[in-house]
Amino acid sequence: MKHLDEEELxxxxxxxxxxxxxxxxxxxxxxxxxxxxxxxDLLEVEALHPPSRDAAYGERVWASIAPAxxxxxxxxxxxxxxxxxxxxxxxxxxxxxxxxxxLAGRFFEQKQPHxxxxxxxxxxxxxxxxVVVLSDHLDRSERLLVELxxxxxxxxxxxRDEARTLLAANRICRNHAGNDPExxxxxxxLDHLLDxxxxxxxxxxxxxxxxxxxxxxxxxxxxxxRVLRTQLPEPQTANRSHGGxx
Amino acid sequence: MSKNDAAAxxxxxxxxxxxxxxxxxxxxxxxxxxxxxxxxxxADADDVVQEAFLRGYRKLGSFERRADFATWIYRIAVNCALxxxxxxxxxxxxxxxxxxxxxxxxxxxxxxxxxxxxxLLSGEIRALQRDALRSLTPTERTAFVxxxxxxxxxxxxxxxxxxxxxxxKQAVFRxxxxxxxxxxxxxxxx
Numbered sequence: 001m002k003h004l005d006e007e008e009l010x011x012x013x014x015x016x017x018x019x020x021x022x023x024x025x026x027x028x029x030x031x032x033x034x035x036x037x038x039x040x041d042l043l044e045v046e047a048l049h050p051p052s053r054d055a056a057y058g059e060r061v062w063a064s065i066a067p068a069x070x071x072x073x074x075x076x077x078x079x080x081x082x083x084x085x086x087x088x089x090x091x092x093x094x095x096x097x098x099x100x101x102x103l104a105g106r107f108f109e110q111k112q113p114h115x116x117x118x119x120x121x122x123x124x125x126x127x128x129x130x131v132v133v134l135s136d137h138l139d140r141s142e143r144l145l146v147e148l149x150x151x152x153x154x155x156x157x158x159x160r161d162e163a164r165t166l167l168a169a170n171r172i173c174r175n176h177a178g179n180d181p182e183x184x185x186x187x188x189x190l191d192h193l194l195d196x197x198x199x200x201x202x203x204x205x206x207x208x209x210x211x212x213x214x215x216x217x218x219x220x221x222x223x224x225x226r227v228l229r230t231q232l233p234e235p236q237t238a239n240r241s242h243g244g245x246x
Numbered sequence: 247m248s249k250n251d252a253a254a255x256x257x258x259x260x261x262x263x264x265x266x267x268x269x270x271x272x273x274x275x276x277x278x279x280x281x282x283x284x285x286x287x288x289a290d291a292d293d294v295v296q297e298a299f300l301r302g303y304r305k306l307g308s309f310e311r312r313a314d315f316a317t318w319i320y321r322i323a324v325n326c327a328l329x330x331x332x333x334x335x336x337x338x339x340x341x342x343x344x345x346x347x348x349x350x351x352x353x354x355x356x357x358x359x360x361x362x363x364x365x366l367l368s369g370e371i372r373a374l375q376r377d378a379l380r381s382l383t384p385t386e387r388t389a390f391v392x393x394x395x396x397x398x399x400x401x402x403x404x405x406x407x408x409x410x411x412x413x414x415k416q417a418v419f420r421x422x423x424x425x426x427x428x429x430x431x432x433x434x435x436x
Contacts, residue, residue, distance in 0.1 A: 007419045014393055016400060016415065041426050045375055048395060050282035050291070057278065058271030065296055066267065069303045074261035 004031045009038050130176050131232055137169045138229040145222040156204040163197030186224045251315040270299050277323040283391045284327035294330055298323035324406040331384040378428035382421050389414055390421035
C-alpha cells in the first residue's frame with residue numbers, strides 16, 4: 001500500500017485531493033494520523049484579521065487617486081468612423097484609377113506610331129513659276145487698284161492701258177488657280193473690274209470712275225489682293241532658286 | 247462580471263472619469279484585506295490599494311469586457327503587494343527588538359528560556375505566526391495567504407501570481423512545510 005505524502009495531504013486539506021486519496025485516508029490509520037496532525041497545525045494558523053476599514057474607505061481611496069487620473073477620450077461614433085474610413089477608401093481608389101489611366105495612356109501613346117500632324121493641312125504647293133507670275137500679277141494689280149482709288153477723270157487714261165495688260169495675265173492666273181476658292185474668287189472680281197476698265201475707249205467718265213471706286217471699296221478688292229499677295233512665298237526666293245528665269 | 251461593473255467600465259471608457267469612483271468604492275475593502283494579509287502592514291496595504299486602482303485605471307483600455315473586473319483588479323493588487331514586499335525586503339534592514347511590533351518591522355528572536363506560559367498567550371502566538379509568515383518568500387507567502395485565508399482556488403492563485411496552477415500548488419505546499427517547521431516548537435510546548 002502506497003501512503004500519501006505530505007504534498008498530497010496538503011492538497012487534500014485544501015480540497016484539491018482526488019477521490020483515491022480520500023478513500024485511502026478512510027482506511028489507512030497512519031495517513032489519517034498524519035492528516036490530523038497537519039490539519040491541527042494549519043487550523044492553528046489563524047486567519048489574519050485586517051484592521052477594519054469603514055464604509056467610506058472606498059471614497060477616500062478614490063479621492064486620493066482621482067486627481068492623478070485623466071478622463072478617457074470619448075470614442076468617435078461608429079458611423080462617423082465608418083463614413084470617414086469609407087470616404088478615404090473611395091478617394092484612394094479614385095486616385096489610383098487616375099494614376100493608372102494616366103500611365104496606361106502614356107504607355108499606349110508610346111506604343112503607337114506617331115501620326116502626321118493634321119492641323120490645318122497646307123494646300124498643295126503651287127509650282128514655283130506660277131507663284132512668281134501670280135505674285136507679280138497681284139503686285140501690279142494692287143498698284144492699279146491703289147491708283148484707281150485715288151484717280152480722277154484726267155489721270156485715269158493710263159489705267160485703261162494697264163487694265164488691258166493685266167486682264168490677259170489675270171485670266172491666265174485664274175485658270176491656274178486650281179482648288180484655291182479664295183484666290184479664284186478674288187481673281188474673278190479683279191477680272192470684272194479690269195474688264196470694265198479696259199472697255200472704256202474714251203477714258204473713264206466721272207460717273208463710271210465713281211461707280212468703279214465704290215464697287216472696289218464695297219467689295220474690299222484691294223484688301224483681298226493685298227492679303228493674297230502676303231500669303232504667297234517671296235518671289236525673290238523663287239527667282240533666286242530658278243536662277244532668275246522669270 | 248456584474249452588470250454594474252460592466253456599465254461603469256463602459257462609462258469610464260466613454261469619458262466619464264467619475265464612474266471609476268464607483269468601482270473603487272465597490273472593491274476597495276476586498277483589495278485592502280488581501281493587501282494587508284500579504285504585506286502584513288496597514289500603511290503598505292493602503293498604498294497597495296491606491297496603486298492597484300491607479301494601475302487598473304491606466305490599463306482599463308486593454309481590459310477585456312468578457313473578463314471579471316473583480317478578479318482582474320484583485321490580480322493587480324496582488325502584484326502590487328508583491329512589488330511592495332520585494333521593495334521592502336531590498337531596502338529594510340532587519341532589526342532586533344524586545345517586543346514584537348509588526349508595524350515597526352521588528353523580529354523577535356526565539357527565546358529558548360521562555361516558558362510555556364508566555365507562549366500560550368494568544369497574542370504572542372499570533373505574533374509568532376506572523377513571524378513565520380514573514381519568513382516565507384513573497385510568492386510562498388502570497389500563495390499561502392490567498393489559499394488559506396482568502397480561500398482562493400489554485401487556478402485563481404495561479405492567475406493572480408502569473409504562474410502555472412501546478413506552480414501555485416507547489417508554492418502553497420512549500421509555505422505549509424516552512425510554517426509547520428517554524429511553528430513546531432509552539433506545538434510541542436503546548
